Amino acid sequence: MSDYLKHGRIAGGIVSTPDLDAALADYQGRLGLELAEQGTIAADLAASWGCPGSAGARFAALRPLSGAHCFIRLVEAPLPADFVPTRTYGWAAFELTVKDVFGWPDRLAGSGFEVVGPPKVLEGLPYFIPMQVIGRGREMIYLNEVAENTPTSDLPKAGSLTDHIFITILATPDREASLRWFEAALKLDVSTSYTLAYSMINKAFGLSSDYRTTITMVQKGRLPIVEVDDYPAEATVRQGDPGKLPPGNALVTLAVDDLDALDVAFIAPPVHREGPLYGGRRAATVRGVAGELIELLEIGR
Template sequence: MMAIPHGTIMGGLSVVPDLAAALADYQGVLKLDLIHEGPLPEDLAASWGCPASAGARHAVLRPKSGNPCWFRLVEQPDHPEFKPTTTFGWGAFECTVEDVFGWPDRLKGSGFTIVGEPRELPGMDAFIPMQVLGTGREMVYLNQVFGDMANVDLPRAQSITDRIFIVILGTPSRAESCRWYQERLGLEPVDTFELPYAMINDAFGLPADTITALTMVQAGRMPIVEVDDYPAQARPRARHAGMLPPGNALVSLAMRDLDACKVDWIAPPVPRDGALYEGRRAGTCLGYAGELIELVEVG
């Protein structure tokens, strides 16, 4: 079993209305390997505080690189009130990919909708991002990395679609969310950026030059959570009773020692088998913005 550093993003879970259609996209288009498919175990759903999701069709995929990151899909009815990038919680999963400018053609005919074409960001030449929405309106960034940044090491893709290397969080208070990750999980807020954030401005109908502040929460030079300040119009995410939140639903993070995590567990951590866990202890909690965070003990 490979060593996994503290803070590593071990997985992102998205909710989709039709698992077979989503698998055609994640397997056939993103070229991820299907590791497991079957009903969501009752005890796992309960550990997430989502007992009504028990038994739902679900699948686990992994990049062909073999990097320790698992993409999970859970089938669940759409929620009519969900609109991406307007509610608190997980807003997007950023993946490192090869050949970003080839992705618009690859995505033709798939269930993915392009919401941001590949483009260079002013003053940031380390990577080129693009953004897509899946069939569950989950946001996925496809980022080609070319170099590191001053305080951040960015992973180069080792397969056409590789690991999730940043998860984006929308929060009512950037300062409080950063403090939560620092005090509860031993992670470190590092750089803060202010920029006109097209995804947020478009979602809220704000002028294109509206500035958003965001802070990177890291473990050393490894990026983990991008914490975005959302506008005053943002609201908690509507969800079906007892089910997972719609869209980008849950993030799994590696922790050196679960007993050192100062969190309120939804259920006490227990060892789990199967993909992602591989016998490790895991437990889930809610972050400051109400986001579901599954913590996996890696020693």
């Protein structure tokens, strides 16, 4: 385990994708991530996620060239024909810290990534410049160039052209309930709230461009972790094979000091796991208020 890991740090995210080879070409060849591991999902790992139907699925794990201990795992899975990103509860996006955000549209031209939000400075948020892309599995990826820290959080500048996931976005039917759960169950801190015109949400639901959404940051001290978003009443539960990983942005792995100290219900008991992400540490998975899958990687024992 590297010094990068501390309680609450994002250690990875899983993307469900219909074509692993093509997605690997996108993430490795275009985003510039390094292949760390590939194979098939073990049955006990799939069961620990509550997704036994994902056993045997092909996967590839990638990490940034910066050396940060954060892995994007691409897992091959059928893509439901009716799945539309940013309209359902669960993990809505992974935010990566990058360099030269204004150069990314050209770098991704002709790839499997569709630019749905070109780089722009956000109203009232001068701390980073984001852009948004959708991948082959209709996963949402934000590429954010950090400009400065916020008054309440430290934002990481990229150490490589594409670096680690530094924020995950959660769509929830009850923002306050989700915030209470992160605070009580995972020993994280509720931080700043913002109300803003959120173009991705407004486009997805056909809302006016000035419709405003409230979002709240979940942190550990000044470490940002999860952005919890209010979603319109039209949002629905994410559909898919109930025995497999959800489509799109499927699961997030968070580092925690001590699994036994958490007030959570594990899908399966913690076990030691091997591989670049786990490093022999114990891991177990829980579900949050929005039904989101959160794999917890124990780092303090």
